[in-house]
Amino acid sequence: MRPAAEQAAQSLREEILSGVIASGARLGEAELASRLRVSRTPIREALTRLAAEGLVELQPNRGARVATWSTAELRDIFELRLRLEPYAVRLAVPRLGPEQLDELHELAESMLRTGRPGRRQDLTPIVEANRRFHGLFIEAAGTAPLAAALRGVTHAAVVHQNFHDYTPEALLRSLHHHVEMVAAARAGDGDWAEAIMRAHLYNARATMIGVPRS
Amino acid sequence: MRPAAEQAAQSLREEILSGVIASGARLGEAELASRLRVSRTPIREALTRLAAEGLVELQPNRGARVATWSTAELRDIFELRLRLEPYAVRLAVPRLGPEQLDELHELAESMLRTGRPGRRQDLTPIVEANRRFHGLFIEAAGTAPLAAALRGVTHAAVVHQNFHDYTPEALLRSLHHHVEMVAAARAGDGDWAEAIMRAHLYNARATMIGVPRS
DNA sequence: TTCCGCTCGATTGCATGCAATCCTTGTCAC
DNA sequence: GTGACAAGGATTGCATGCAATCGAGCGGAA
Numbered sequence: 001m002r003p004a005a006e007q008a009a010q011s012l013r014e015e016i017l018s019g020v021i022a023s024g025a026r027l028g029e030a031e032l033a034s035r036l037r038v039s040r041t042p043i044r045e046a047l048t049r050l051a052a053e054g055l056v057e058l059q060p061n062r063g064a065r066v067a068t069w070s071t072a073e074l075r076d077i078f079e080l081r082l083r084l085e086p087y088a089v090r091l092a093v094p095r096l097g098p099e100q101l102d103e104l105h106e107l108a109e110s111m112l113r114t115g116r117p118g119r120r121q122d123l124t125p126i127v128e129a130n131r132r133f134h135g136l137f138i139e140a141a142g143t144a145p146l147a148a149a150l151r152g153v154t155h156a157a158v159v160h161q162n163f164h165d166y167t168p169e170a171l172l173r174s175l176h177h178h179v180e181m182v183a184a185a186r187a188g189d190g191d192w193a194e195a196i197m198r199a200h201l202y203n204a205r206a207t208m209i210g211v212p213r214s
Numbered sequence: 215m216r217p218a219a220e221q222a223a224q225s226l227r228e229e230i231l232s233g234v235i236a237s238g239a240r241l242g243e244a245e246l247a248s249r250l251r252v253s254r255t256p257i258r259e260a261l262t263r264l265a266a267e268g269l270v271e272l273q274p275n276r277g278a279r280v281a282t283w284s285t286a287e288l289r290d291i292f293e294l295r296l297r298l299e300p301y302a303v304r305l306a307v308p309r310l311g312p313e314q315l316d317e318l319h320e321l322a323e324s325m326l327r328t329g330r331p332g333r334r335q336d337l338t339p340i341v342e343a344n345r346r347f348h349g350l351f352i353e354a355a356g357t358a359p360l361a362a363a364l365r366g367v368t369h370a371a372v373v374h375q376n377f378h379d380y381t382p383e384a385l386l387r388s389l390h391h392h393v394e395m396v397a398a399a400r401a402g403d404g405d406w407a408e409a410i411m412r413a414h415l416y417n418a419r420a421t422m423i424g425v426p427r428s
Numbered sequence: 429t430t431c432c433g434c435t436c437g438a439t440t441g442c443a444t445g446c447a448a449t450c451c452t453t454g455t456c457a458c
Numbered sequence: 459g460t461g462a463c464a465a466g467g468a469t470t471g472c473a474t475g476c477a478a479t480c481g482a483g484c485g486g487a488a
Contacts, residue, residue, distance in 0.1 A: 030468095
């Protein structure tokens with residue numbers, strides 16, 4: 001839809017999610033237009049789309065910035081994610097085909113290899129694989145409304161911090177959760193997969209914002 | 215944000231949700247522009263915003279239409295709503311102030327008065343009050359991500375059918391649920407409110423799409 | 429009669445011009 | 459020295475022009 005705008009939105013999304021454009025950075029229309037080789041019109045449309053996804057914030061007459069999230073907002077986001085993503089995994093498990101299971105297995109193993117202590121230099125491959133891993137489950141769940149609801153919410157976690165604040169132990173736990181989730185999926189055990197996803201999210205939340213004591 | 219575009223989006227939203235523009239109707243840019251007295255640019259922006267909310271569907275080079283939902287999609291939407299809206303109500307109950315409780319009470323009573331059998335001519339006031347009733351709870355829940363996730367999903371139910379397919383019994387049940395929800399909120403009993411909201415949604419789902427037998 | 433292809437009107441998509449708004453910075457008064 | 463204020467530059471918001479695409483309607487061939 002609206003090819004140039006869609007492509008611009010996709011480019012920006014990638015750059016934001018991969019950290020090329022920092023959180024909170026200003027997004028000037030003219031600069032983006034010249035950089036992406038289109039006019040300001042599709043840029044503006046891309047920005048409104050990304051704003052609707054929650055990836056950028058739009059202020060009237062003051063331009064767009066990459067979204068930022070307070071600790072309170074992150075807490076709300078995790079609360080929502082905890083309600084939706086384990087459910088999505090449970091729906092996904094019986095619908096996963098052999099090739100998807102293989103891809104999930106490969107992703108989990110590669111994250112584990114890359115994330116081993118001692119080689120902690122560049123985490124972007126893990127971030128990317130993790131995004132794909134979670135995205136595969138959400139996509140396989142097969143319900144568009146659920147996917148739409150999860151989109152904004154998973155973006156936040158990706159942008160906010162890309163595993164950089166994980167302690168080595170928390171990171172390892174997280175990577176082993178992926179492996180276990182693949183085992184559960186292979187076994188066709190939706191309850192197991194749902195449970196491990198829930199633990200996975202609690203682990204992530206604890207390392208990102210600590211344990212809410214409310 | 216982007217005043218003209220925002221205003222255009224709001225106008226269109228109202229017209230779609232109130233049924234002035236029918237589900238599936240075509241939304242030509244030129245026609246909307248002349249009708250709302252702005253140029254096509256803010257119209258286009260409003261359409262992309264509404265598309266992101268799920269209220270309209272955009273096809274490349276083929277314009278926009280008011281969204282429609284298949285039975286399967288409605289089923290998915292209710293599944294999601296069942297996971298989010300009872301939770302929202304539980305969050306909202308301890309945060310409701312006296313004036314909000316009064317407004318909820320007034321809304322519930324007015325719906326009950328209007329919906330009494332024998333005067334079933336025009337249901338739009340009920341639709342409007344119902345929208346406000348649910349919106350108040352969602353707003354009072356106080357978490358933006360949850361509100362955003364629920365927005366698209368509640369829109370669907372409003373647009374799809376505005377109580378017109380309710381049997382008299384189902385409609386009465388629904389209206390009494392509202393009254394009971396106010397009672398639960400007044401009592402400060404989040405569990406009660408959550409439970410009645412869940413029943414409320416099951417009742418709505420049954421009248422809209424029947425009971426899924428999967 | 430039916431199906432394929434073509435032309436033309438209508439509509440969308442993108443670029444650009446202009447007006448309005450905001451932010452910066454320099455100046456002046458206190 | 460500090461604050462308020464005003465002018466200028468820069469940026470966004472909206473309108474409009476033009477090219478590209480779509481689809482309806484017509485004509486011709488099998």
